[in-house]
Amino acid sequence: MASEVEKKAVFDIDSATEVVQELRASFVAGKTKDYEWRRTQLKAMLKMMDENEPQIIAALRDDLSKPELESSIYEIAMLKNSCKLALKKMKHWMMPEKAKTSLATFPSSGEIVSEPLGVVLVISAWNYPLLLSLDPVIGAIAAGNAIVLKPSEISPATASLLAKLVANYMDSSCIKVVEGAVPETTALLEQKWDKIMYTGNGRIARIVMAAAAKHLTPVVLELGGKCPVIVDSGINLQVATRRIIAGKWGCNNGQACISPDYIITTKDYAVELVDSFKCELERFYGKNPLESKDLSRVVNSNHFARLLKLLDEDKVSSKIVYGGERDKSNLKIAPTILLDVPQDSLIMNEEIFGPLLPIITVGAKSINSIDKVEDSFDLINSGTKPLAAYMFTNNKKLKEKFVEKVSAGGLVINDTTVHLAEPTLPFGGVGDSGMGAYHGKFSFDTFSHKKAVLYRSFAGDAPLRYPPYTNGKLRLLKALLGGSILGIIRALMGWSKA
Numbered sequence: 001m002a003s004e005v006e007k008k009a010v011f012d013i014d015s016a017t018e019v020v021q022e023l024r025a026s027f028v029a030g031k032t033k034d035y036e037w038r039r040t041q042l043k044a045m046l047k048m049m050d051e052n053e054p055q056i057i058a059a060l061r062d063d064l065s066k067p068e069l070e071s072s073i074y075e076i077a078m079l080k081n082s083c084k085l086a087l088k089k090m091k092h093w094m095m096p097e098k099a100k101t102s103l104a105t106f107p108s109s110g111e112i113v114s115e116p117l118g119v120v121l122v123i124s125a126w127n128y129p130l131l132l133s134l135d136p137v138i139g140a141i142a143a144g145n146a147i148v149l150k151p152s153e154i155s156p157a158t159a160s161l162l163a164k165l166v167a168n169y170m171d172s173s174c175i176k177v178v179e180g181a182v183p184e185t186t187a188l189l190e191q192k193w194d195k196i197m198y199t200g201n202g203r204i205a206r207i208v209m210a211a212a213a214k215h216l217t218p219v220v221l222e223l224g225g226k227c228p229v230i231v232d233s234g235i236n237l238q239v240a241t242r243r244i245i246a247g248k249w250g251c252n253n254g255q256a257c258i259s260p261d262y263i264i265t266t267k268d269y270a271v272e273l274v275d276s277f278k279c280e281l282e283r284f285y286g287k288n289p290l291e292s293k294d295l296s297r298v299v300n301s302n303h304f305a306r307l308l309k310l311l312d313e314d315k316v317s318s319k320i321v322y323g324g325e326r327d328k329s330n331l332k333i334a335p336t337i338l339l340d341v342p343q344d345s346l347i348m349n350e351e352i353f354g355p356l357l358p359i360i361t362v363g364a365k366s367i368n369s370i371d372k373v374e375d376s377f378d379l380i381n382s383g384t385k386p387l388a389a390y391m392f393t394n395n396k397k398l399k400e401k402f403v404e405k406v407s408a409g410g411l412v413i414n415d416t417t418v419h420l421a422e423p424t425l426p427f428g429g430v431g432d433s434g435m436g437a438y439h440g441k442f443s444f445d446t447f448s449h450k451k452a453v454l455y456r457s458f459a460g461d462a463p464l465r466y467p468p469y470t471n472g473k474l475r476l477l478k479a480l481l482g483g484s485i486l487g488i489i490r491a492l493m494g495w496s497k498a
């Protein structure tokens with residue numbers, strides 16, 4: 001069902017304009033607003049994943065050498081869960097929400113109506129190329145929008161498969177995939193959209209936001225940052241270490257926006273922590289992790305070179321306490337632990353997005369002491385706000401201070417990354433780590449306009465609001481807007497005396 005526009009060898013501004021015009025015509029016709037259309041598209045997406053899981057896993061393997069378990073669970077299964085939740089809850093989400101009204105508009109009733117925004121653009125990332133492409137699309141469909149999806153060209157096998165599957169399974173008059181790189185994305189950004197959602201890095205986000213500003217288009221930006229992990233003493237160290245490993249190397253080998261970026265602990269506890277990492281990493285990935293089938297590779301040679309630049313800096317390379325091996329021909333770097341790297345090093349001043357994990361120490365005593373708590377929080381808050389922050393502790397007061405003091409997109413205590421799987425929690429950043437949120441109903445809300453509706457009858461029409469204005473009317477209107485029954489009574493008494 002691909003249109004002639006999609007078959008063009010060159011996708012330029014004219015092509016993008018035609019795509020948007022076609023989708024807008026479908027939206028204006030009311031096609032996407034219908035509940036049955038939304039339900040049909042979500043069921044088609046479920047069918048698409050059910051019938052093509054082996055091809056999806058193969059594409060993810062081609063792009064990232066992603067292990068089958070990670071592809072099946074963290075991409076396909078999570079996407080299916082999002083679909084099923086939307087199918088189950090969508091009718092309820094679409095219902096108007098009753099809103100209380102005040103004396104100022106009495107008698108009246110109010111409601112909040114969720115209406116689709118229109119034609120939206122989703123620009124996704126390469127690291128989870130299926131999940132980060134289609135999860136926002138689920139929210140956009142559930143909310144009743146027409147959609148263009150622009151998958152990342154850095155994961156070409158998955159992008160090509162997505163274009164083919166979406167065209168075959170879904171309504172191409174309302175949902176389209178545009179493949180390509182910078183020229184195609186630039187052509188799309190020239191268009192007027194009703195919302196743009198971008199997942200990626202801050203540099204491109206600024207370009208997206210600048211393009212959106214020309215049309216006053218709202219944006220959702222899902223970015224990243226240096227996600228810290230505070231590790232306190234007196235915990236189950238084996239469980240903590242395993243959970244950090246699962247969130248770091250078990251999530252695309254550190255190539256995840258919520259992956260632990262660095263650890264903060266005390267000097268005394270750091271040695272135990274490093275020993276625990278050595279033991280568990282060898283248990284999970286063997287004595288030669290470069291040969292492990294359970295680790296993704298670095299996505300391409302550019303990112304490989306970037307990671308080696310971080311690792312081979314003079315002031316950093318001597319800090320490696322575990323790992324550091326690399327295989328350039330296969331784009332693999334072994335899980336690597338570094339201890340006490342300098343704060344002014346490259347690795348501590350940009351998001352790592354790979355299999356390197358520095359450990360920073362903050363004194364000789366337990367983090368439980370108040371001064372050390374403030375040290376670790378100050379270290380986190382001195383930089384840009386991360387997409388996620390993690391803490392491992394059994395100390396109740398420390399947990400409370402962590403939640404109170406640390407600003408991040410999301411916090412997890414005694415685990416890492418798992419908040420991503422909770423549809424009842426919003427997933428999004430703050431500050432440099434992004435704006436807006438999605439997952440579950442938050443996805444529906446992100447792609448909806450909340451329309452305020454107030455209903456009144458012709459009864460109860462008071463002359464207060466109409467000229468000629470008097471002091472009595474002024475007193476009564478102030479009392480009505482103030483919402484005080486006593487004030488209204490006083491105003492009425494004062495007015496009647498006048």
